[in-house]
Amino acid sequence: MTEPTDFMPTVQALVQCYQAFEAYSAADIRALGLTPPQFDIVATLGNTPGMTATELGDKTLITKGTLTGVVDRLADRGWAERVAHGSDRRCQIVRLTKSGEALFAKVFPAHMAHLAACFSGASAAEHTRWQAALRSLEQAFRKGGA
Amino acid sequence: MTEPTDFMPTVQALVQCYQAFEAYSAADIRALGLTPPQFDIVATLGNTPGMTATELGDKTLITKGTLTGVVDRLADRGWAERVAHGSDRRCQIVRLTKSGEALFAKVFPAHMAHLAACFSGASAAEHTRWQAALRSLEQAFRKGGA
DNA sequence: TGACAATGGTTCTAACACGAACTAAATTTG
DNA sequence: CAAATTTAGTTCGTGTTAGAACCATTGTCA
Secondary structure (H helix, E strand, O other): OOOOOOOHHHHHHHHHHHHHHHHHHHHHHHHOOOOHHHHHHHHHHOOOOOEEHHHHHHHHOOOHHHHHHHHHHHHHOOOEEEEEOOOOOOOEEEEEOHHHHHHHHHHHHHHHHHHHHHHOOOOHHHHHHHHHHHHHHHHHHHHHOO | OOOOOOOHHHHHHHHHHHHHHHHHHHHHHHHOOOOHHHHHHHHHHOOOOOEEHHHHHHHHOOOHHHHHHHHHHHHHOOOEEEEEOOOOOOOEEEEEOHHHHHHHHHHHHHHHHHHHHHHOOOOHHHHHHHHHHHHHHHHHHHHHOO
C-alpha cells in the first residue's frame, strides 16, 4: 500500500491505443470482405495442415462456443472445412479449403502491408521500447489478481 | 519504404496486453453484477446531472445504435432513466436514478481498488514510461492510414 | 417561408462474446 | 473391467457490436 500512483491515465492510454489499432485494422479487414475473427482464423490456418478446434481457439483467443459459429460461417462460404481426427473421435480438424488458401494468399499480405504502413517511420529501437513497455504492463495485469 | 522493421511483435504485445487488462477488468465487473459497457455508462453518469445520449456515446465510445440497447437494460433494472431535454425535442437526457447512484457509489470504488491492486508496485516513472509508449504507438495507428 | 440538409435516437440485421448446460468420447481409478 | 472424471465440440441465452435504414425534429438558406 504505497502512495496511490495515479494509474487511470495509463489505463486510458492503453484502451485508446488499442482502440486506435482495432479501428485501423478492422476497417481494412472488413474492406477485404472478412470480419476480424474470420481473418484471425484464416491467418492462423494459412500455410498449415489444419489443427483441432481447441488448438485454434487457443491461438486466436476465441472461446470455443464462439468458434463453432465462426467456423460454420467460413465453411458456408467454402473457405474452411472440418475433417475427422485420425485417432481421437472427439476432435475435429479445421483446415482451409483450396479456396480458403487462395483467400489467405490474397488477404494476408494485403493486411500486413496495411499495418506496415503505420510503422514506416519507426526505428528498431522504438519497437524495442514499445514491446518492453507493453510486456511489463501486461505483467502488471497478470499478477495483479494474485 | 525503409527496411521492413519487424512490427508484428509490437502488435502482438499490444493485443496481448490489452486482452490481459480486459480479462482482468471484465471479470471483476461481471462479479459486481454488470457487463463492461454497463459499468462504463454507470461510471460516466455517476456524479453528473446526466447528459444526452450522443454525449454519452462520445465519452464511452459506444455507438448510438448499441447505446439504445444498453441504456434500455439499465433502465429495465431501475438504474437509469431518460428524461426530455428542455429545448431540443430530439434529445433525451440519460441519467442515473437514485438506485443507480447507489450502485455507482458501490461498484465504482470497488472496481478502482481492484485495478489499483495491479499497480501497487509501480512507480510514477513507470507510469510515465507506459503512457509515453502507448501514446506514441497510438499516433502510429492514427496517422498510419493517411 | 419553404425546400433541404443535418442531427438525435430507435430499429433492424448479421456477427461476435461469454458462460453454462449438454452430448459424446476418451482417460483415470478403484 | 466398471464407475467417475476429464476433454472436445455443439447448443443455448443474454448481451454487445457495427452499420444501415428510418423517423422526427432542427437548422440552413435561397
